[in-house]
Amino acid sequence: MYLSRIPLDTSRRKTQAALLSPSKIHGAVEEAFSEKHSRKLWRIDTLRGETYLLILSASKPDLQSIAVQFGYRDAVGESKEYERLLERICEDSVWQFRLVANPTRSVSQESGRGKIQAYLLRDDQMKWLVRQAEKRGFSVYTDTLRILDPVWKSFQKRSDDHKYKVHIFQVTFEGYLKVEDAGLFKKTLIEGVGRGKAYGMGLLTVAGRRRQVCRSERV
Numbered sequence: 001m002y003l004s005r006i007p008l009d010t011s012r013r014k015t016q017a018a019l020l021s022p023s024k025i026h027g028a029v030e031e032a033f034s035e036k037h038s039r040k041l042w043r044i045d046t047l048r049g050e051t052y053l054l055i056l057s058a059s060k061p062d063l064q065s066i067a068v069q070f071g072y073r074d075a076v077g078e079s080k081e082y083e084r085l086l087e088r089i090c091e092d093s094v095w096q097f098r099l100v101a102n103p104t105r106s107v108s109q110e111s112g113r114g115k116i117q118a119y120l121l122r123d124d125q126m127k128w129l130v131r132q133a134e135k136r137g138f139s140v141y142t143d144t145l146r147i148l149d150p151v152w153k154s155f156q157k158r159s160d161d162h163k164y165k166v167h168i169f170q171v172t173f174e175g176y177l178k179v180e181d182a183g184l185f186k187k188t189l190i191e192g193v194g195r196g197k198a199y200g201m202g203l204l205t206v207a208g209r210r211r212q213v214c215r216s217e218r219v
């Protein structure tokens with residue numbers, strides 16, 4: 001597994017348009033890999049005023065192809081082996097985390113098909129994250145939780161010979177979590193959380209582990 005990052009040039013009109021239409025970024029991410037439709041997660045991050053595309057994938061992407069479309073001419077992306085971080089995951093370890101997600105629920109209809117509805121209230125979004133955590137090997141310190149940047153994204157998507165409108169809601173969760181089940185949590189880091197993964201949601205990242213020595217690190 002690799003975690004890759006490349007800066008985006010937000011002064012370019014093409015980049016601005018892509019940031020408003022996640023399907024364009026999704027297409028560029030797919031094109032950056034020789035094996036199409038393999039499992040991968042991505043999201044847009046902002047750090048110290050710079051905008052980045054972050055990608056988690058089984059193989060290294062061709063970041064230069066993304067730079068040509070949305071980055072700087074001299075942009076140099078970076079890819080790091082993700083296993084090094086996964087090896088540091090153990091029960092009871094505490095991490096700072098970030099998750100861009102699509103908090104939703106499925107509401108039953110008379111037709112039998114569930115209708116997907118977004119959680120728009122902060123309290124509902126927090127409860128959604130807590131429920132997701134319980135199923136995915138971690139718990140959230142809710143007193144540290146911040147819910148940021150709620151936004152609806154609307155864009156056109158083409159399927160076969162017709163276009164249709166996509167509306168998707170996203171928020172950013174930040175705070176601290178505790179690992180309850182290391183194996184399940186590692187799977188969560190690789191597979192993501194919630195819906196909308198093709199549109200830049202679901203990638204959970206952790207950093208800044210508080211002092212906790214795993215068995216594999218003990219001498």
